[in-house]
Amino acid sequence: MKGVTAAVVVAVLVLWPSAALARDPFGDDGRPVSPEPERDPDPAPLIAPPPGIYYVTETYVADVVTSSGPVTTYSTTTVHESTGTYARALDTVGTGASSVFDGSAFNGRRALGDGRAVAGTYYENYVLGAGGFVPISVVFFQDDAEIARLLGATPAPPAQITPPSTSAATTRSFVPACCAAERPVASTPSRTPTPAMVIRPGLSLLPASAPLASLEVLRGRAVALYPRAFVEDREVPVRSWAVIAGDTGEALTTAGSGSVPFRTWWRRLAPPDAAYEVAFRIEVDTPETGRRWVDATIAVIVRSPALED
Amino acid sequence: MVLTLVIAPLLFVALAGVLQLGALRVAVARVRAAADLATLVAVNDQDDAELARSGSLRLSADAAEVAREYFARELELSSSLLDGGADAIAAAADVAAYPSAPAYDTRTGARYERPTVRIAAQVPVRTPVFGALVLRPVTTIEVLSVSSPR
Numbered sequence: 001m002k003g004v005t006a007a008v009v010v011a012v013l014v015l016w017p018s019a020a021l022a023r024d025p026f027g028d029d030g031r032p033v034s035p036e037p038e039r040d041p042d043p044a045p046l047i048a049p050p051p052g053i054y055y056v057t058e059t060y061v062a063d064v065v066t067s068s069g070p071v072t073t074y075s076t077t078t079v080h081e082s083t084g085t086y087a088r089a090l091d092t093v094g095t096g097a098s099s100v101f102d103g104s105a106f107n108g109r110r111a112l113g114d115g116r117a118v119a120g121t122y123y124e125n126y127v128l129g130a131g132g133f134v135p136i137s138v139v140f141f142q143d144d145a146e147i148a149r150l151l152g153a154t155p156a157p158p159a160q161i162t163p164p165s166t167s168a169a170t171t172r173s174f175v176p177a178c179c180a181a182e183r184p185v186a187s188t189p190s191r192t193p194t195p196a197m198v199i200r201p202g203l204s205l206l207p208a209s210a211p212l213a214s215l216e217v218l219r220g221r222a223v224a225l226y227p228r229a230f231v232e233d234r235e236v237p238v239r240s241w242a243v244i245a246g247d248t249g250e251a252l253t254t255a256g257s258g259s260v261p262f263r264t265w266w267r268r269l270a271p272p273d274a275a276y277e278v279a280f281r282i283e284v285d286t287p288e289t290g291r292r293w294v295d296a297t298i299a300v301i302v303r304s305p306a307l308e309d
Numbered sequence: 310m311v312l313t314l315v316i317a318p319l320l321f322v323a324l325a326g327v328l329q330l331g332a333l334r335v336a337v338a339r340v341r342a343a344a345d346l347a348t349l350v351a352v353n354d355q356d357d358a359e360l361a362r363s364g365s366l367r368l369s370a371d372a373a374e375v376a377r378e379y380f381a382r383e384l385e386l387s388s389s390l391l392d393g394g395a396d397a398i399a400a401a402a403d404v405a406a407y408p409s410a411p412a413y414d415t416r417t418g419a420r421y422e423r424p425t426v427r428i429a430a431q432v433p434v435r436t437p438v439f440g441a442l443v444l445r446p447v448t449t450i451e452v453l454s455v456s457s458p459r
Contacts, residue, residue, distance in 0.1 A: 127358045131370040134358040205361040212364035218353065218458060303366060305352040307345055308425070308455035 053088045053126060053133060057081075060139050060208045061259075063107060063234035065288065074110060074118045076141040077237065079259065083207055086133060090122040095144055105140035106210050108233025118144035125208055137209050142234075197289055200230040201282050201296030207261075214299040219269060224261035227282045227296065231289060239283045244295070246278035249302075266302040275299040322442065329438035333448060336390045336434045340450050343383030344428045348456035351376035351406065351426040366458050368424045372406040376426050380404070384432070392433040392447045402430035410457075423457035 049055070058078040066073050093099045096116035102109060110118050120142040126133040202211025203225045211230075217223050227241035238258030248254055249266035256262070262280070270276050278298055285291040351372045359367040369375075381399035388395055403416060407425045414421065416429060432450045440446025 127361070129356065129358050129370070136358050136362050205364070209361040210363075215364040216360070216366040216458075218355065218366070221355075303423075303458035305349045305456055306459045307349070308419075308421075308457060 049086055049128075049133065053086045056083065056085045056087045056125070059083055059085075060107070060141070061235075062237040063110060063142055065110070070147045071145055072113075072147070073145040074112075074120075074142045076120070076143065084127065085136070085206065085208070086126040086128065087123045088126070090124050090138065092121045093117070093119060095119045101138060101140075104138045106137050106208070107139055107230070107235045109140045110142055110232075110234050112144070112146045114146075118142045120144065125206075127206075136206065139208050197231045199236070199284055199289060199292060199294045201280070201294040202228045202230060203262075203280065203296055203298045204228060212298060214275065214301065216301045216303055217266065219302050219304040220265055220267065222263065222265045224263045225298065226261045227258070227280050229282055229284045229294060236284055236286050236289060239285045239291075241280050241282045244279050244281045246297075247276040248278060249276070249300075266300070269302050269304060270300075275301045325438045326442060329436055332390075333434065333436055336387065337450050339387045339390070340384070340430075340432045340434070340452050341454065343380055343387070344430060344452045344454035345456070346383055347376045347378075347380035348426045348428055348454045350379045352424070352456045352458055356408070366424060368406050368408040368426065370408075372408065372426055373404045376406070376428055377402065377404045380428060380430070390434050392435045398430065398432055402428055404428050417453070417455075419455070421455075421457060423459060425455060425457040427453070427455045429453050 057080065059081050061077045061079050064075050064077050066075070090101050091099045095112065095118065097119075098117070099122060101122040102117070105122060109120070112118055120140055123139050123141060124135050125137045125139060126135050128134075204211045205215070205223065205225065207226050211228060215223070215225075227238050229236050229238050240255070240257050241262070242255035243251070243262065247266075247270075248262075249264040251262065251264035253260075253263075266276065276299070278300055280296045280298075282294050282296055283291070284294065352368065354369045354372055354375050356367040356369045359365065377399050380402060381396050384391065384395035384398055391398065405414065405416070405427045407414070407421050407427075410421055410423050410425070412421045412425065413419070414425075414427060417427070430452050432452060433447045434450055435446065436444070436448045437446055439448065
């Protein structure tokens with residue numbers, strides 16, 4: 001009888017298992033094994049730009065004026081890179097035509113030798129913020145050409161000059177054979193050589209944003225400063241730059257080519273009512289300016305979120 | 310023996326009151342820390358487009374929402390002390406963002422010289438011992454936190 005009872009007890013214990021209520025000492029080690037494969041996080045929702053606004057893949061670098069014989073061409077150089085900005089064409093203007101956006105472009109709108117404004121297109125740049133597309137600047141892409149009437153008895157190449165007009169006007173439309181499909185060309189009297197051009201340096205947070213004289217940054221927040229240079233009202237390419245003075249914070253590098261921005265962040269706050277004055281030496285080397293250096297400074301005010309009393 | 314029987318309840322009541330008061334001070338500190346952290350995080354959220362345009366710090370457009378969200382998140386960590394949901398308390402809070410300066414706070418009358426985020430909230434906290442002692446079982450904490458980049 002005892003044997004039967006023992007066998008029954010053993011059978012009940014074996015056939016009636018239950019989970020032990022105890023803490024797993026290794027339960028917190030590592031991640032639990034999931035039978036489902038890991039999935040990548042959902043990508044950020046796509047915010048489609050409004051009609052007319054497109055993602056910029058060709059970034060403005062500088063206005064370029066080149067002379068080939070009597071023909072002077074006004075063009076715009078770009079670099080194939082994306083800075084995360086968007087753009088929209090505002091207005092396309094012809095030679096001498098006025099636009100409501102005249103004066104709004106940070107790089108200005110150059111004039112031909114006879115004083116007429118060059119042809120081109122105004123674009124507005126945007127960044128995608130939390131509240132949508134925010135305009136940051138207007139840039140003018142010049143696209144024009146003119147032919148200078150040579151001084152004295154030196155005639156212009158006959159193949160490139162329109163038949164002379166009986167009009168006393170010194171300016172007339174002209175379309176060279178090489179560029180008929182590209183842009184209209186106007187002939188103008190040649191200009192006398194200009195004195196050394198004044199190069200105006202600048203520093204901006206974006207390749208095409210407005211130059212800044214001072215900048216507020218949060219402590220520890222990385223910033224990129226683009227050294228830039230302007231001649232009269234247009235931008236010229238920067239060949240190289242270097243920091244020559246000032247507290248550069250935790251800069252990755254203190255010198256670079258014109259296409260490389262100065263990237264840094266500041267670990268420390270400046271003394272009260274003071275700012276970090278950072279001086280740059282910018283090298284410009286273009287046919288019209290020659291190889292020259294200009295200095296630019298920017299006052300960087302480092303701030304930190306703080307509680308008010 | 311009689312004296313002990315008389316004094317013991319009084320001592321017990323005093324001890325319970327002191328413990329409840331200490332717990333309330335801890336709750337106050339945690340609620341204030343939650344509001345402070347929320348405003349600091351919101352101030353740290355800056356408008357990059359405005360910075361590129363003008364070089365000046367300016368709060369992003371969603372600074373108030375960011376502050377409210379982080380206030381709720383921080384309160385959630387002290388949910389056992391609260392007499393209500395953290396989300397509901399944060400939703401009822403008066404959160405104001407002043408993206409540019411100078412600005413005037415119509416609630417406090419303060420003048421802000423920098424872009425500022427302000428949280429003013431009433432946070433109900435459970436005080437069961439006070440309730441047992443014929444006081445209020447829920448104590449409301451008034452919290453005010455103001456932050457700006459300096």
